[in-house]
Amino acid sequence: MKRKNIPSVTINRLSIYHRCLEKILETEKAEEFKIISSFGIAEITGINSAQIRKDLAYFGEFGKRGLGYPLVNLNRELKKILGLDKKWSVIIAGAGNLGKALVKYKGFQKRGFVIKGIFDNNPLKIGKKLDHIFIYDIKEIEKIIRAENINIGILVVPADSAQEVADKMVAGGIKAILNFAPVHIVLPPEIKVHNVDLSIEFEGLTYYLLS
Amino acid sequence: MKRKNIPSVTINRLSIYHRCLEKILETEKAEEFKIISSFGIAEITGINSAQIRKDLAYFGEFGKRGLGYPLVNLNRELKKILGLDKKWSVIIAGAGNLGKALVKYKGFQKRGFVIKGIFDNNPLKIGKKLDHIFIYDIKEIEKIIRAENINIGILVVPADSAQEVADKMVAGGIKAILNFAPVHIVLPPEIKVHNVDLSIEFEGLTYYLLS
DNA sequence: CACTGTGAACCCGTTCACAGCA
């Protein structure tokens, strides 16, 4: 796969296109021949149609000129590109409020993400279950990542311990981390890290409320 | 305030700088004269030092050449710029898992965000409390936004009802919305909307795991 | 000397506009 020079925002948008198509297929009962144009997707997603065509063109020629994109086929291609045709093993480090919410979020299973365990250092939580998922001692995280061949780690621990836990994840052989802790964590370049920072989103809003 | 032409990513970074300074002041016991350089902040945040200087320069000359930025003063300025020296009234629409997690998240109070109410359409939830915050019928959202002069609405409802609830928020006079629902919502241009899309973050990771 | 503030160069994603094709 020639996965080079593709802007990461493009990947984010592919994810939006995919969800858009899924929604249509869900509601309109999969008609094999249905076609959607870049303008149609633009209408729903609010993204510029030229942008959509360019994004898709990075990965192939999925459309038919004069018509548009075959809905079912494009959806399948997007799944493949994003890796959503596979199962992914996930663990969650941190059994706090956000960790709980993520465990219970049903959208993940639907997209092929399987939560294989939760980790915490609180003795009151260790050994219990959260929505049928076992809570392990954080000390075991490295071992279990290796044993279960976990792909993705979700960091929802306090900022102070984020780096430390991330290091353990990497030691266990994890390849990607979604970091909710509000700190910059430093890891080997081959580890893919995405940061989700809720405070930033809030503080961005208040800024604009002042003007 | 000359709040024009400033990239929104700059605002996000200001928020990071602010948190960085807060952290230092917290741990090192506020020394009024302490100075930090753009290189120092760069070290901690992983952001290019020229970038940091340029971001700060949008809002004034806070530093001293040859020395750096006075820690306490810069922190105060950032607070002012981001509007974190004020109290903000917030409501949450949707008492699901994520809504619950947000209510319980203590970082908000610390930053001046006061949650004034939660809204849901589930009769089993209406009238109860979540972490001392009352759960109202979603039908009352417009009324209460107006009565309580709410600034910010958090949308954590299902995608299907996101637009509808957002419209109600706007009708009530809300000025900014943080949208966790995975749909594109259309609102008047004067309403500031930020989207937080967790699925996108996950699907971005799986893409990179394939290459 | 060290570090800020900033014009200029650079880089890269977005948008335009249109040739190509069903």
Add this chain to the structure above:
DNA sequence: TGCTGTGAACGGGTTCACAGTG
């Protein structure tokens, strides 16, 4: 005719490099 695919222009954020200054 209608819409894709794409080269080219555009726009704007990032990085560089250095003058300015305590």
